[in-house]
Amino acid sequence: MNYNGIDFETYFKHYPDENGFFGKYGGAYISEDLKKAMEEITEAYFTICKSSKFIGELRKIRREFQGRPTPISYLERLSNSLGNVQLYVKREDLNHSGAHKLNHCMGEALLAKYMGKKKVIAETGAGQHGVALATAAAYFGLECDIYMGAVDIKKQAPNVTRMKILGANVIEVTHGLATLKEAVDAAFEAYAREYNDAIYCIGSVLGPHPFPMMVRDFQSVVGIEAREQFLSMTGELPDAVVACVGGGSNAMGMFSGFLNDPVELYGVEPLGRGEKLGDHAASLKYGEEGIMHGFNSIMLKDENGEPAPVYSVASGLDYPSSGPEHAFLHDLGRVKYDVINDEETIDAFFTLSRLEGIIPAIESAHAVAYGIKLAKEMGKGSVLINLSGRGDKDMDYIIEKYGIR
Numbered sequence: 001m002n003y004n005g006i007d008f009e010t011y012f013k014h015y016p017d018e019n020g021f022f023g024k025y026g027g028a029y030i031s032e033d034l035k036k037a038m039e040e041i042t043e044a045y046f047t048i049c050k051s052s053k054f055i056g057e058l059r060k061i062r063r064e065f066q067g068r069p070t071p072i073s074y075l076e077r078l079s080n081s082l083g084n085v086q087l088y089v090k091r092e093d094l095n096h097s098g099a100h101k102l103n104h105c106m107g108e109a110l111l112a113k114y115m116g117k118k119k120v121i122a123e124t125g126a127g128q129h130g131v132a133l134a135t136a137a138a139y140f141g142l143e144c145d146i147y148m149g150a151v152d153i154k155k156q157a158p159n160v161t162r163m164k165i166l167g168a169n170v171i172e173v174t175h176g177l178a179t180l181k182e183a184v185d186a187a188f189e190a191y192a193r194e195y196n197d198a199i200y201c202i203g204s205v206l207g208p209h210p211f212p213m214m215v216r217d218f219q220s221v222v223g224i225e226a227r228e229q230f231l232s233m234t235g236e237l238p239d240a241v242v243a244c245v246g247g248g249s250n251a252m253g254m255f256s257g258f259l260n261d262p263v264e265l266y267g268v269e270p271l272g273r274g275e276k277l278g279d280h281a282a283s284l285k286y287g288e289e290g291i292m293h294g295f296n297s298i299m300l301k302d303e304n305g306e307p308a309p310v311y312s313v314a315s316g317l318d319y320p321s322s323g324p325e326h327a328f329l330h331d332l333g334r335v336k337y338d339v340i341n342d343e344e345t346i347d348a349f350f351t352l353s354r355l356e357g358i359i360p361a362i363e364s365a366h367a368v369a370y371g372i373k374l375a376k377e378m379g380k381g382s383v384l385i386n387l388s389g390r391g392d393k394d395m396d397y398i399i400e401k402y403g404i405r
């Protein structure tokens with residue numbers, strides 16, 4: 001399919017280019033030392049990802065350890081309550097460890113093992129990437145350091161405990177807003193000190209090349225499975241596909257299966273408390289071009305041009321930028337990016353729980369809320385929502401803050 005001059009039939013061959021660019025976005029804006037480390041990772045990735053041994057091992061892990069393929073569920077009661085639109089969810093919440101994050105963590109940790117590294121380092125917001133990486137580290141026998149903002153450590157206590165049980169070191173980050181951006185800052189600093197023995201396993205389609213490409217490739221299993229499953233369940237493709245966007249890994253994984261199809265794609269960003277800078281983290285909607293954490297993308301800036309403070313009820317979405325491929329698809333118009341606020345998210349959290357018996361992660365509840373909104377606007381057709389994770393980690397926080405609805 002050709003869309004605004006881009007041939008999506010051959011898209012993955014050309015994007016990113018050899019320097020990691022999706023159009024003007026992406027790249028590797030880092031020190032010479034780190035550039036060398038990234039080149040080592042890129043070279044290893046391109047060699048290893050083509051080897052049948054690596055592919056075979058990853059497939060076996062996905063099948064026997066992760067629980068893939070995850071199913072698609074038809075949301076019968078929710079669909080009936082909305083009229084003539086059929087809603088479906090891709091159940092990434094049923095991944096071992098509770099979210100899509102394990103898809104790229106098992107890939108990244110397997111790569112670390114092939115490269116002879118002893119340790120994996122990462123940041124985490126909601127704790128799902130941290131739990132997934134701690135799981136992968138335990139599986140492969142690697143050391144694991146997870147950097148996490150002090151605010152998120154309080155908010156996502158069950159995941160902190162899980163990481164510790166799995167043997168990871170959880171390192172508290174207290175500077176700035178003490179949330180996801182600061183955790184990324186700290187993890188980068190640690191990696192700059194330790195890159196000889198460690199690999200930085202970034203938690204989304206973010207950071208310098210090759211991470212946006214590598215994480216997308218590892219996550220593309222979601223979209224490939226979903227397309228096949230949806231076709232065999234319904235005989236058709238969905239009319240619309242919806243996913244929440246923090247850094248953008250679950251969305252890129254899902255969208256990559258449908259980019260070449262006549263399917264509307266929607267990325268959902270968090271509007272938090274409202275449109276004022278500092279009250280949301282909707283970077284693609286309100287941001288401008290800028291460089292942060294080693295890549296060029298669209299980001300929210302303060303009056304000094306620095307990354308702006310951001311907020312969302314969802315710790316996994318409160319990041320002041322999004323992956324460079326999202327910025328590219330945004331400018332191209334192939335994916336539409338829209339917003340959902342905290343209140344709409346909490347409503348969707350309870351709606352999905354009550355009508356379908358599925359408690360979504362608060363991040364994924366943004367996509368559910370948007371799917372419901374879209375269904376009301378569409379009147380007929382089908383919507384596939386990526387349910388990126390399960391809500392166990394959020395229950396205590398939501399009940400304390402919002403009560404039972």
Ligand SMILES: Cc1ncc(COP(=O)(O)O)c(C=O)c1O
Pocket residue numbers: 099100125126127128129203204205244245246247248249250251315316317361363364388389390
């Ligand atoms: C369940 C879940 N969904 C979505 C996200 C957002 O990340 P991404 O945009 O990379 O998928 C997170 C991040 O922690 C998460 O835990």
